[in-house]
Amino acid sequence: xTLETLGFILTGGLVLxxxxxxxxxxxxxxxxxxxxxxxxxxxxxxxxxxxAWQIGAGDAWGFGALAGAIAAVAILAALGAxxxxxxxxxxxxxxxxxxxxxxxxxxxAQILENLLILIWGPRPKQIEAFVGGEARLAxxxxxxxxxxxxxxxxxxxxxxxxxxxxxxIGRSMRAVAQNREAAQLLGLDVPRLYAxxxxxxxxxxxxxxxxxxxxxxxxxxxxxxxxxKALIVVIFGGVARFTSPIYAAFIVGxxxxxxxxxxxxxxxxxxxxxxxxxxxxxxxxxxxxRKSRTV
Amino acid sequence: MRYDPPFHRSTGLWPAVTAFAxxxxxxxxxxxxxxxxxxxxxxxxxxxxxxxxxxxxxxGLFNFAxxxxxxxxxxxxxxxxxxxxxxxxxxxxxxxxxxxxxxxxMTAPVLRLDGIYVILVTxxxxxxxxxxxxxxxxxxxxxxxxxxxxSLKWDGYSFVRDGKIGYYYVxxxxxxxxxxxxxxxxxxPLGRAIRALRDNKHYAVxxxxxxxxxxLLALLASAAPAGVAGAxxxxxxxxxxxxxxxxxxxxxxxxILLLGGAGTLWGPVAAAFAVTxxxxxxxxxxxxREILIAVAIVAVMAFYPGGLWAAVQELRxxxxxxxxxxxxxxxxxxxxxxxxxxxxxAKETYIATPHGRIAVxxxxxxxxxxxxxHGNSACKEAFARQFEAFGARHxxxxxDLPGHGVSDNADPxxxxxxPAYAEVAEAVxxxxxxxxxxxxxxxxxxxxxxxxxAREKKPLAGLAIAGTSPLALAPDDVARxxxxxxxxxxxxxxxxxxxxxxIFADEACAxxxxxxxYMHENFPRTDGRxxxxxxxxxxxxxxxxxxxxxxxxxxxxAILNGHDDPFLNHAYIAGLTYGDIFRGAPYDIQGxxxxxxxxxxxxxxxxxxxxxxxxxxxxxxxxxxxxxx
Numbered sequence: 001x002t003l004e005t006l007g008f009i010l011t012g013g014l015v016l017x018x019x020x021x022x023x024x025x026x027x028x029x030x031x032x033x034x035x036x037x038x039x040x041x042x043x044x045x046x047x048x049x050x051x052a053w054q055i056g057a058g059d060a061w062g063f064g065a066l067a068g069a070i071a072a073v074a075i076l077a078a079l080g081a082x083x084x085x086x087x088x089x090x091x092x093x094x095x096x097x098x099x100x101x102x103x104x105x106x107x108x109a110q111i112l113e114n115l116l117i118l119i120w121g122p123r124p125k126q127i128e129a130f131v132g133g134e135a136r137l138a139x140x141x142x143x144x145x146x147x148x149x150x151x152x153x154x155x156x157x158x159x160x161x162x163x164x165x166x167x168x169i170g171r172s173m174r175a176v177a178q179n180r181e182a183a184q185l186l187g188l189d190v191p192r193l194y195a196x197x198x199x200x201x202x203x204x205x206x207x208x209x210x211x212x213x214x215x216x217x218x219x220x221x222x223x224x225x226x227x228x229k230a231l232i233v234v235i236f237g238g239v240a241r242f243t244s245p246i247y248a249a250f251i252v253g254x255x256x257x258x259x260x261x262x263x264x265x266x267x268x269x270x271x272x273x274x275x276x277x278x279x280x281x282x283x284x285x286x287x288x289x290r291k292s293r294t295v
Numbered sequence: 296m297r298y299d300p301p302f303h304r305s306t307g308l309w310p311a312v313t314a315f316a317x318x319x320x321x322x323x324x325x326x327x328x329x330x331x332x333x334x335x336x337x338x339x340x341x342x343x344x345x346x347x348x349x350x351x352x353x354x355g356l357f358n359f360a361x362x363x364x365x366x367x368x369x370x371x372x373x374x375x376x377x378x379x380x381x382x383x384x385x386x387x388x389x390x391x392x393x394x395x396x397x398x399x400x401m402t403a404p405v406l407r408l409d410g411i412y413v414i415l416v417t418x419x420x421x422x423x424x425x426x427x428x429x430x431x432x433x434x435x436x437x438x439x440x441x442x443x444x445x446s447l448k449w450d451g452y453s454f455v456r457d458g459k460i461g462y463y464y465v466x467x468x469x470x471x472x473x474x475x476x477x478x479x480x481x482x483x484p485l486g487r488a489i490r491a492l493r494d495n496k497h498y499a500v501x502x503x504x505x506x507x508x509x510x511l512l513a514l515l516a517s518a519a520p521a522g523v524a525g526a527x528x529x530x531x532x533x534x535x536x537x538x539x540x541x542x543x544x545x546x547x548x549x550x551i552l553l554l555g556g557a558g559t560l561w562g563p564v565a566a567a568f569a570v571t572x573x574x575x576x577x578x579x580x581x582x583x584r585e586i587l588i589a590v591a592i593v594a595v596m597a598f599y600p601g602g603l604w605a606a607v608q609e610l611r612x613x614x615x616x617x618x619x620x621x622x623x624x625x626x627x628x629x630x631x632x633x634x635x636x637x638x639x640x641a642k643e644t645y646i647a648t649p650h651g652r653i654a655v656x657x658x659x660x661x662x663x664x665x666x667x668x669h670g671n672s673a674c675k676e677a678f679a680r681q682f683e684a685f686g687a688r689h690x691x692x693x694x695d696l697p698g699h700g701v702s703d704n705a706d707p708x709x710x711x712x713x714p715a716y717a718e719v720a721e722a723v724x725x726x727x728x729x730x731x732x733x734x735x736x737x738x739x740x741x742x743x744x745x746x747x748x749a750r751e752k753k754p755l756a757g758l759a760i761a762g763t764s765p766l767a768l769a770p771d772d773v774a775r776x777x778x779x780x781x782x783x784x785x786x787x788x789x790x791x792x793x794x795x796x797x798i799f800a801d802e803a804c805a806x807x808x809x810x811x812x813y814m815h816e817n818f819p820r821t822d823g824r825x826x827x828x829x830x831x832x833x834x835x836x837x838x839x840x841x842x843x844x845x846x847x848x849x850x851x852x853a854i855l856n857g858h859d860d861p862f863l864n865h866a867y868i869a870g871l872t873y874g875d876i877f878r879g880a881p882y883d884i885q886g887x888x889x890x891x892x893x894x895x896x897x898x899x900x901x902x903x904x905x906x907x908x909x910x911x912x913x914x915x916x917x918x919x920x921x922x923x924x
Contacts, residue, residue: 037411090597098411099357100596103553107589110546114582114589224542228422235415266430273423280416281404 007140009257015146017253018153019211023226024233024245025157026204032239033177033197036101040083041230042223043112044202047079048072048209049218050120053127065130069210073203080202081195083108088198089191109223116220124217127210149211156207160200161242173197228269229256232276238286247288302478306790307561311474318467328458333575335459338466339528341567342473344551345560346520352558353481354513355493357414360401362548363421364394364518366539368525370428373441373535378434383445387526394522397424398514405514406507425540440536447530462531469527470564473520477560480516489513547574550592556602566603615790615823620704622820627654627701634701637679637813638693639686643701648722650710651703655723658682658691663756663911664729667693668720668747670738670762670803670890671786671829672821674700677737677804677814680896685904692732694723696743698822707824712832713739717746724753731756731915733907737890738762738803739786739829745841748850757851757910759877759903762803762860762889764868767842769833776867783862787830789823802861804890811893848874851913853906855899857887877906 023045030038049072054060056068063071087104091097131144142150164170176183176193184190205223212218212226229252237248252272259268279287302308318334325331347361368390375386397420404416428435435441447454447461454461480486488509491499500506529535538544547570555566570588577584599605634643634656641656656675665685667678675693685691696716697705709715720743724732731754736744741763748758764776777783785791785799797807800818805811845852852875856863868881884891884898892899 035411037414087593094600098414100600102357102359102411102414103549104593104596106542106546106549107592109542110589111586114585117582231415231418235419266426270423270426270430273419273426276419277404277416277423280412280419281407284408284412 005261009261010254011140011142011146012260013254013257014250015142015149015253016256017250018150019208019226019249020229020233020253021157021246021249022153022204022208022211023230024237024249025160025242026201026208027227027230028234028239028242028245029160029197029201029204031234033173034088034101034194036088036098037105037231038198038201039102039105039227040087040108040112041201041205042225042227043109044076044080044205045209045212045223045226046116046218046220047112048076048206049127049213049222050116050125050209050220051075051206052210053125053213053218054120057125057127065128065214068127069207072206072210076206076209077199077203080205081199083202084195084198089194092191092194113220113223120220122220124219125213126217127213129214145214149215152207153211156204157246160204164242169193169196229272232272234286235276236279236286237288238283240286240288244286244288248286302482304792304794306792311561315467315471318470319464322458322460322463326458331458331460331463333571335462335466335531337567337571338470339524339531340548340551340571341564342470342524343521344548344555344563344567345477346473346517346524347548347552348555348557348560348563349477349480349489349517350513351552352556352560353486353493354489354510354517356405356510356513357410358405358417358514358517359414359545360397360417360421360424361517361521362545363424363540364397364521365525365528365544365548366421366428367394367397367424368522369529369535369539370435370441370525371522372526372529373436373444374434376445376530377441377443383447383530387523387530390526390529391519391522394518394525395515398518399511402507402511402514406510421540425537428537428540435537436535438537440534440538442534444529444533444535446533459531465527466531469523473524474560474564476516476520481560485509485512485516546589546592550588553592554595554602556604559602559604562602562604562607565607569603612789612824616704619698619820619822623701623703626817626820630701633813634676637676637682639679639682641682641686641691646722646726648719650697650715650719650722651705653694653697653703653719653723654701655692655694655727656682657727658686658689660686660688660690662687662689663907664690664692664727664732665907666720666724666729666732666734667691668716668734668736668740668743669693669696669699670740671826672699672799672818673737673804673814674817674820676700676817677890677893681735681892681900681903684896684900685907689907690729692723692727692729694719696740696825698825700817700820704822704824707822707828711822711825711828713742713746713829713836714750716740716743717750720744720747721750721753733757733759733910735759735761735892735903736763737892742836745844746836749837749841749844754915755850756913756915757853757906759853759855759906761855761857761884761887761891761899762863764863765842765845765871766838769836769838772838772867773833776864777862778864781862787826789827791823802889805888805894809894814893842871846872846874848876851875851877851906851910853877853903854881855891855902855906856881856883857889857891857894858883858885859887860889860891862889877902877909 027038027041052068052072055063055071056065087108088101091100094100129145130148133144135142135144135147164174172188173193176188176190180190212222233249233252234245236252237244256268256272259271263271322331343365350356350358371390371393372386375381375389376383401420405413408416429438488504491504492506492509551566551570552563554570555562574584574588577587595602631643638656639658641658644655644657645652646655667681669675669677675695678693682691695702697710697719733756734744734747741760744758744760745765748755766772766776782798782802785795791799796818800815804814807815852873854868882902884895884902886895887899888894
């Protein structure tokens, strides 16, 4: 293996890892706060991509890629809060909320994906790259588009981390995640914070959708694969800390990049799932896990 | 072991027989080939959903790899029957074996995890299988799948011919076999162990249920029908496509399971028909169909978390309640004379209580009052022989509990429990101005009498019970106070078959021939909810207060059990401490059954008369506590 190939694999893993980090953190925000798994997260990604395309793309409304991306994030935040109200809130007090929420969010994903088919049809689309050209640094080549992606994701995750650590609302969200009853006794508005985590999570999915739509073809079911990858990442890293899925995302991204090179494209997902089962058996709380959970 | 009727003795037999008979006749009257094709698919889905119910509903294992087990059967059939040339008839059961093998491998990760992690690991297992199928295109056909799988043939006759009628009957036979197997399993000790682990894992393990083995067997038993169904599905549609692993199949089967009602076994079978046929009816709507189904799932989860099965049960309960109330209303007028004859011409009046209209028979005699409280699913006329024996010297009073006899049905939440019945007894004492009566309670009525006395709202001259084990702790003491092998379990059952009702009336009172025909006739009038709610509301009773009262001997007390009572554990009753008990210990009526006052009235009446005389000879206590009434 030449140095160039290694660089190629590493940058591929880096970009994948960054995308996974964005999606998995979004998934983890809901998991830690509400204790449920949102299976509509993949559909959120698809909706984000289509919204960005509709608003930004030249052959649709044509407001430009940036406007499309910002609008997509805003729309998804609203959608997330709305779906929380419709799919999760009515069942919050039920003892088997974990199973019920799996079913209702799966149903939500079904609804969103079919609405996408109804509105935009099944034909694949693609968002234009934000910027063209390539950047070279120390023998490693990255397209400027990927540089934008890496920078935006890094900024987003930093901003989210800062929000959760310093902002009073962010700290309230962490408090609710750690102990719902105690937080409620202290006067925190738990349902609103739940809706907010859903909105935040959906907004991040929307951003991920914009980037995925810009690198691959879009289809209404485009979220299924990223959802499974985000699942693997969250399992792999656990949700003990805000940063654990981020580390795990880069590890999984690198594993995927190397596995695609060595084991071939077909075997890579199988390896990842086998890895996920292994981690679940050995350390169900994730590799960076502790028993307690917090955002 | 607890009594549990075999299926052919249960109330589910006739609906099931009717449904299967209708399915067997269906192809003979149907000439729509497409509908017939759909019915075969429906039966396959029904098998998969019902077997999924075993692990998800009964076992509480959030197993999301069940569709993958179905797919395993499908691919096993493809590989065995097409690639290896095994006979399709052998390949179908082997599909079940293949699914069991995968389930066995899955058990290790599932056992280590709980709740959401089980969902995740089983999803990962099914994705792993999917990826293996995709990547091994030499064996499985990869993304395009396997086509032209061999179809079923018998002696040159292809099952595809004659509108696929052969496939229809094979599917029906498989469905019947799968349901028989699952029904047998959930009633077998293994089925109980599976449920015990779901309801309270730590308690079940501490009582000797092996967790690992039970979970493994639950997964294997639920995998086998799914694998067989998958293999049969392969022989029928003759294609094995990796699409089967997709979210579409999962959502369809999950919606069948949940709309039918998890943990009900038959609910998913009924739902398989409803969901598939309805979704086929709206197939023309395209994507709207998926949206409608998804909305329906959310709506059912929100408004009917128990699924269609719960709705059916509610309908059944409403019908049974209306029927029992109708019987009460009819008996009120048509059998008044017969009742009067049984109670020696006692005046029947109706009094309004917070627990509905209550029928009271008042013998109207001049002497001291005796109040009789009847037992579960009986009526005040059970004391016919006491009205006769004591009517001359006493004022004999008996009443029908709410939901019993000719009293009205009442709100089950508030009125079908022992404290509520005690309130009814207080209302009767008030309405008839009974002055410190001697109270006798039979069986359930014994608890009512104990509660009435322990509440101390009305002064009583004495208290006697029969067929009742005083409890200090419910439900634990129920297991000690009664014979768990007996038919005592019927006392808490909402629905009893005709045969079960007869057994219960025979053992609780007397066989029909022994002058108990009217008790048997009264039995179906009882509101089934009164039995079910009374038992589930056992914990609302202040049991230690009753036991304290007996221990401290706060009032004259007698236990006049039948010596041959089939329900009681006499040793338990003899072992309790009584502060003031008639003849020094629980007094057994020789030859008496659960209703000694009915079976052996002379011996009982003699003992009860002695007790009542004993009570009435004592000086009256100051009525301080009861003054307010």
